[in-house]
Amino acid sequence: MTIKEIYEKFDTIGCLTFATINEKGEPETRIAHLRAYDEDGIYFMTMFTKEFYSQLKQVGKLSICGLNANTQIRHDENGFPIFEGGYAIRMTGDVQEVSIDEIKAKNNPIFDFCIKDQEIYNAMVVFCITAGYGDIFDYDFEKISRKNKLERIYFSYGNANIKYKGxxxxxxxxxxxxxxxxxxxxxxxxxxxxxxxxxxxxxxxxxxxxxxxxxxxxxxx
Structure with missing residues (x-):
């Protein structure tokens, strides 16, 4: 998969879970979304006044995941859950802060919102996921559209390697x-x-x- 294709799979979901490690070695999560992509990686923003920022700077890594499906679970007559088909996607990667001047120098319209957001909220900063690996968990447990329940699609970019599951x-x-x-x-x-x-x-x-x-x-x- 290309960086563009990976970004679009996440962007279709919109709000994602971003996980980092705090100074005590404990995992922390929050909801955020991606902003842009180019040949250097995938971009998101936060504010330097948040713990999210300090954790990114200290560790330099994060994991993100999201679900493109109905999140409400129905149950059959036996009480078993019924999951409507959809996909989950996750990625772990290396992050690097990118200055707003570097973003402006790219002269790419995809970053216009990043620039405008930083002008409104001056504490906003941009991070780039420069390398990442992950997989798409495309499921159809009821086998409505195909004969098998699951198709995993693996991906990586930058200097990251694909890590196969199973x-x-x-x-x-x-x-x-x-x-x-x-x-x-x-x-x-x-x-x-x-x-x-x-x-x-x-x-x-x-x-x-x-x-x-x-x-x-x-x-x-």
């Missing part, structure tokens, strides 16, 4: 009994001479892990 099968231990495939409701098991797990479909639900008779399935580091 469990793995040790091919040296696998006896190709097929139990993992029968237990996987996400259709993530690939059948061959030995079995493997499709990281784009795996929900890490643990069914294969718990049912493998030879302990061939393990969690990724």
């Amino acid at each position: 469990l793995k099968i040790d091919t040296n231990k696998c006896i190709s009994c097929g139990i993992c495939k029968t237990k996987c409701s996400f259709l993530a098991i690939i059948e061959d001479s030995t079995y493997s797990i499709n990281s784009h479909r795996c929900d890490e639900c643990g069914d294969c892990y718990l049912n493998c008779p030879v302990g061939a399935i393990y969690l990724k580091d």
